[in-house]
Amino acid sequence: MREFTDVAPAPVRQVLLKLHSRCNIACDYCYVYQHADQSWRDRPRVMSRSTIDLAAARIAEHAGKRDLPFLSVVLHGGEPLLAGPDTIDYVVRAVRGAVTSHTKLAFGVQTNGLLLDDTYLALFARHRIRVGVSLDGPEAANDRHRRFADGRGTHEGAARALRRLNEAKHRPLFGGILCTVDVTNDPVEVYHHLLEFEPPEIDFLLPHGNWDNPPPARVPDQGRTPYADWLVPIFDRWYESPAPESRVRLFESLVSLLLGGPGGIEGLGLGRVDLVTVETDGTLEQGDALKTVAPGAPATGLHVRWNSFDEYLEHPGARARQAGLAGLGAECRRCPLVEVCGGGHYAHRFRALTGFDNPSVYCADLAALVRHAARRVAADLPPGPPAA
Structure with a gap:
């Protein structure tokens, strides 16, 4: 791996806490359980209180040392609600109690929604925890991949959770919907179904894969763009809406970058990745998507007991994900699109022979989507001054 030591790393601003290492459903595309890295098998099911205390101390240490105005803590898994309300309550209290600087903390949880009940809703309201729910579309679309281990679908339970979150008293907790793209589904049907729940935000996720293990429908054929073909009709409906019903992070980031602004997601633009993951055993890891690359790919050899977040930022993998243009292959x-595309998601660039010095396995799709959005945006811009 190339080293990038000439620029000081940006601080961690997102901490993903793995509260539970198991899940109550068995999605067939899951990057934690269905891919190369199987380290979850050897980890504690639930993050212990002693590990929570260590993680809280590291969060406080980093926030104070870096004088952070804002820091986001995401409760994750597996399925984080399996950890139980008492554990989640303890986590939030521990982190808030440890951070004595002026840093504003924001808590979120990403869940499949199946365990969301009155107890959790009251807990999340008390601690102001925003809730994101995963749903891939209507029943047939969602239940093709998001199923229980015995084959039963999960759409009904996820939809029930989303309806609860959209009730007036729970609406402030509603963070949004995470949808993994499946090109065999009708894109407009999926989009309209998600909008039925009136989410404040929708996040479309490309299924994780790389050149050695391509995602579905993404064969190494640069003449085909199945994922762009799927996203473009949704982009057009979103872009043409006078007041979009929901934010779409992918599209907002894309348009912002085209207009010279910042990106907002990993996988577009040249912004620095400011995330660290704390596993249930307290180990510090890079992003979960690297679990699709190789056994041990996300590992750093660091632990909250002995290592600070600043030490994590010096790890070659963390450095590479903050290197911007210099971190990309030749x-x-x-490429003229690099300021917007950013080379795609780091994990999607992997090839065993060349590491991460490659374009994204979604290169053709990203290029097609960027060019389509650029045409739409350019057509709406006022004409520039006449040439001198």
Whole structure:
């Protein structure tokens, strides 16, 4: 791996706490359980209170040392609600109690929604925890991949959770919907179904894969763009809406970057990745998507007991994900779309022979989507001054 030591790393601003290492459903595309890295098998099911205390101390240490105005803590898994209300309550209290600086803390939880009940809703309201729910579309679309281990679908339970979150008294907790793209589904049907729940935000996620293990429908054929073909009709409906019903993070980031602004998601633009993951055993890891690359790919050898977040930021993997243009392969650095595309998601660039010095396995799709959005945006911009 190349080293990038000439620029000081940006601080951690997102901490993903793995509260539970198991899940109550068995999605067939899951990057935690269905891919190369199987380290979850050897980890504690639930993060212990002693590990929570250590993580809280590291969060406080980093927030104070870096004088952070804002820091986000995401409760994750597996399925984080399996950890139980008492554990989640303890986590929030421990982190808030440890952070004595002026740092504003925001808590969120990403869940499949099946365990969301009155107890959790009251807990989340008390601690101001925003709730994101995963749903891939209507029943047939969602239940193709998001199923229980015995084959039963999960759409009904997820939809029930989303309806609860959209009730007036729970609406402030509603963070949004995470949808993994499946190109065999009708994109407009999926989009309209998600909008029925009136989410404040929708996040479309490309299924994780790389050049050695391509995602579904993404064969190494640069003449085909199945994922762009799926996203473009949704982009057009979102872009043409006078007041979009819901934010779409992917599209907002894309338009912002086209207009010279910042991106907002990992996988677009050249912004620095400011995330660290704390596993249930207290180990510090890079992003979960690297679990699709190889056994041990996300590992850093660091632990909250002995290592600070600043030490994590010095790890070669963390450095590479903050290196911007310099962290890309030669082909990407030459590309005219690189300021917007950013080389795609780091994990999607992997090839065993060349590591991460490759374009994204979604290169053709990203290029097609960026060019389509650029045409739409350019058509709406006022004409520039006449040439001198």
